[in-house]
Amino acid sequence: MAKVKTIYICQSCGGTSAKWQGQCPSCQAWNTLEEGLPETTSNARFQCLAQSLPRQKLSAITAEDLPRFSTGVEEFDRVLGGGLVPGGVVLLGGDPGIGKSTLLLQALAEMSSAGMNVLYSSGEESAAQIALRAKRIALDAPQLEVLAEIQLEKLISIMDTVKPQVLVVDSIQTLYSEVLSSAPGSVAQVRECAAQLTRAAKSSGICVLMVGHVTKDGHLAGPRVLEHIVDTVLYFEGDTHSSFRLVRSIKNRFGAVNELGVFAMTEKGLRGVTNPSAIFLSQHEQMVPGACVLVTQEGSRPLLVEIQALVDTAHVPNPRRLAVGLEQARLAMLLAVLHRHAGIACFDQDVFLNAVGGVKISEPAADLAVLLAIQSSIRNRALPKELIVFGEVGLAGEIRPCPRGQERLKEAAKLGFTVAIIPKANMPKTKIPGLKVIPVERIDQAIAAAAELN
Numbered sequence: 001m002a003k004v005k006t007i008y009i010c011q012s013c014g015g016t017s018a019k020w021q022g023q024c025p026s027c028q029a030w031n032t033l034e035e036g037l038p039e040t041t042s043n044a045r046f047q048c049l050a051q052s053l054p055r056q057k058l059s060a061i062t063a064e065d066l067p068r069f070s071t072g073v074e075e076f077d078r079v080l081g082g083g084l085v086p087g088g089v090v091l092l093g094g095d096p097g098i099g100k101s102t103l104l105l106q107a108l109a110e111m112s113s114a115g116m117n118v119l120y121s122s123g124e125e126s127a128a129q130i131a132l133r134a135k136r137i138a139l140d141a142p143q144l145e146v147l148a149e150i151q152l153e154k155l156i157s158i159m160d161t162v163k164p165q166v167l168v169v170d171s172i173q174t175l176y177s178e179v180l181s182s183a184p185g186s187v188a189q190v191r192e193c194a195a196q197l198t199r200a201a202k203s204s205g206i207c208v209l210m211v212g213h214v215t216k217d218g219h220l221a222g223p224r225v226l227e228h229i230v231d232t233v234l235y236f237e238g239d240t241h242s243s244f245r246l247v248r249s250i251k252n253r254f255g256a257v258n259e260l261g262v263f264a265m266t267e268k269g270l271r272g273v274t275n276p277s278a279i280f281l282s283q284h285e286q287m288v289p290g291a292c293v294l295v296t297q298e299g300s301r302p303l304l305v306e307i308q309a310l311v312d313t314a315h316v317p318n319p320r321r322l323a324v325g326l327e328q329a330r331l332a333m334l335l336a337v338l339h340r341h342a343g344i345a346c347f348d349q350d351v352f353l354n355a356v357g358g359v360k361i362s363e364p365a366a367d368l369a370v371l372l373a374i375q376s377s378i379r380n381r382a383l384p385k386e387l388i389v390f391g392e393v394g395l396a397g398e399i400r401p402c403p404r405g406q407e408r409l410k411e412a413a414k415l416g417f418t419v420a421i422i423p424k425a426n427m428p429k430t431k432i433p434g435l436k437v438i439p440v441e442r443i444d445q446a447i448a449a450a451a452e453l454n
Contacts, residue, residue, distance in 0.1 A: 008033040013224055014187040027224075036182055066254060069165075072110025075263055075272035076103065078301070079234060079247050081255015084166065086205045088254060089198050091172075091227065092247075093212040093220045094236025099245050099263070100211050101125075103236075103270050104168045105134060109141035111166060119164040123150035123174030123184075137269035150184065152177040152193050156200050164206060169197065171211035172226075194229050227251065239358055244279055245270065246359065249299065259299035277304035277415060280357035287385040290377030293417070294369035295390045295408040296361055302404070302411035304388065306356040307366065309373035314350045325355030326366060334393060338371050341397030342444045344378060365402040367393035368421070371443060372450055384453045386418040389446075391426075397443045401425035409435060419453060421446055 008017045010033055015026030017033055024032050068083035077083045080090070094100050101122075108118045122130055127146050134141065145162075149155050152175050159167060169175065175193040176184040183189070194210065201208040210230070212220045220227060227233050233251040238244055247261040262276035273279065281293065281304055290309045295302055307326075314320070323331045331353060339345045353370060355361050368391035376383050390408055392400040402408070405426030412420060413435040424439035440446040 005038065006035050007038050009036045009187055011187055014191060036186065036188075068254075069111075069116070070114075071107040072114065073103070073107050073270075073272065075261035076107055076247065079249050079259045079261040080232065081249070081252050081259065084207045084209075085231070085254045086165070086207055087202050088207050088232065089201050089230040090207070090209045090232040090234065091212050091220070091230040092209060092234045092236065093214050095214060098236045098238065099265060099270055100236055101170055102133070102137065103247075103263070104170065104209055104211065105130070106137070106139065106269050108166065108168060109134070109139045109144055112141050112144040116166065117162070117164045118166045118168075119145050119147060119158075119162060120168045120170070121147045121149055121155060122170045123148070124171060137267070139269070150174050150176060152196055156196065159200055159204065159206060163204065166207045166209065167201075169208065169210045171213060172197075173213045191225055191229075194226050198229050237358075237360070242358060244273070244357065256299050260301055260303070276301075277411070280305040280355070280359055282306050282308070282356050284385070287382040289380045289382045290373055292369045292373040292376065292383055293388045294361075294366050295388050295412050296363060296365060297402070297404050297408065302408045303359070304412065304415060304417075305359055305361065307369045307373045308354045308356060309370065309377045310352040311346060311349045311374055311377040312352075314348055319346070319348060320350045320352070322351075323353040325358065325360050326353050326370065327362065330364075330367070331370070333395070334367055334370055335374075337393055337395060337397055337443060338374065341442065342371075342375070342447055344375055344447075346374070346378070349378070363402075364392040364400075365390045367391060368399060368443075368446060372421075372446065375447055376450075381451075381454055383450055384419060386416070387421065387450070387453060388412040388417045388419070389421045391421075391423045391440075391446070393443055399423045399440050399442060399446060409437065421449055 008020050010024040010026060012029040012032045013027035015024055017025055020033055023030050066085045068085055070077055070083045092100050108120050111118050127148050130146050172190060172194055173185045176189050177192050180188050180192055197208055214220055231253040235248050235250055237246040237248055243265045245263040245265060249257050249259040251257060262273040263270040264273055292307050294305050294307050296305055321331050335346050369389045371393060372389055390402055392402060394400055401423045406428055409420055409428060409432050413432050418434060419436045421438045421440060424441050427437060427439045438449050440449055
């Protein structure tokens with residue numbers, strides 16, 4: 001019997017190789033090549049391709065705002081940019097057990113109660129298991145239809161027959177197509193099923209929400225082309241040991257990216273948090289040394305987050321630098337700026353940083369809060385409880401402006417803060433009631449202004 005010919009397929013990009021290699025020749029990812037069978041070409045795969053349209057001039061095309069409909073979950077609508085769009089495809093990823101299926105089941109229950117035709121298709125759970133979960137979180141959705149199906153062709157046939165307004169596929173890794181010989185969850189199957197569902201959604205106007213598995217590194221499993229196919233990519237974040245969950249928008253063709261939705265996991269499922277800033281602020285009766293409140297911007301939402309710093313004498317030749325929720329590489333740069341332009345040295349000190357509440361901050365507007373928290377810990381003097389700061393720090397020691405400064409200050413004033421140290425370029429044109437604003441241009445001026453407030 002002739003030996004079956006096999007190839008090695010990259011689980012990250014879908015590239016192929018005739019022999020095993022430690023590094024993928026296409027995307028240079030390590031240890032991602034797995035042995036599999038080559039796929040045969042079939043014309044059936046391309047039967048549902050949309051017909052091409054004639055050329056049009058851009059000026060002749062009428063651009064209209066796409067109609068949206070609410071999911072019934074306010075925080076979910078915020079992340080989506082205002083709601084779901086007919087024909088849109090949303091990919092939701094996150095760690096196992098973090099609440100992806102629960103959130104989508106709650107959203108479908110709300111939409112079905114509002115009279116919409118929705119369908120929940122699961123390849124990981126039976127219909128009885130879904131009913132048990134709905135009972136456990138006390139969902140009342142008598143009109144919600146549930147389907148347990150993993151074959152793509154049958155699912156698309158049911159879509160054409162039932163014509164739901166919203167379809168949930170939980171998850172894309174469990175689907176398989178008959179035109180491919182590889183197993184469900186393989187790169188070829190995930191890519192093909194996602195592409196066929198997207199074509200069906202665009203041609204029929206059905207909104208499709210797909211659940212995606214993530215790898216141990218926290219990235220969506222399967223080829224990266226999966227994120228390019230869909231319209232919106234959402235990530236579930238948060239520690240499974242904590243009751244709070246964050247849903248972040250990474251890509252959105254119908255709205256702003258980096259929008260953030262905050263949820264609390266309760267006995268009755270996920271509930272939106274109306275005042276998320278309260279989560280990220282420690283409950284100190286009095287401010288402690290090393291703590292500084294930052295106003296960060298997540299999409300269109302300003303959030304108040306407490307930055308904590310602990311500086312202690314190092315007992316090893318190489319002092320430790322650890323940042324949780326903040327960029328590790330940026331910490332070393334900020335410590336050098338603090339030494340050069342403010343005269344505060346940390347070369348013989350261990351420096352630990354933490355963003356309270358498990359939030360991850362990537363914007364440079366946190367620089368000024370980090371440096372003020374570090375100098376507060378070094379001098380063992382607490383900053384005022386009513387103080388908030390934001391600002392980017394440059395290598396020359398200057399304080400650079402941050403976007404949406406007015407919205408940040410208004411949010412701080414609304415929550416009762418009375419003093420703000422901000423970049424001079426962010427000075428508001430009109431005075432904000434109840435808020436004293438101190439503009440600074442350099443890091444030494446900011447440290448001196450904070451010291452005068454004590």
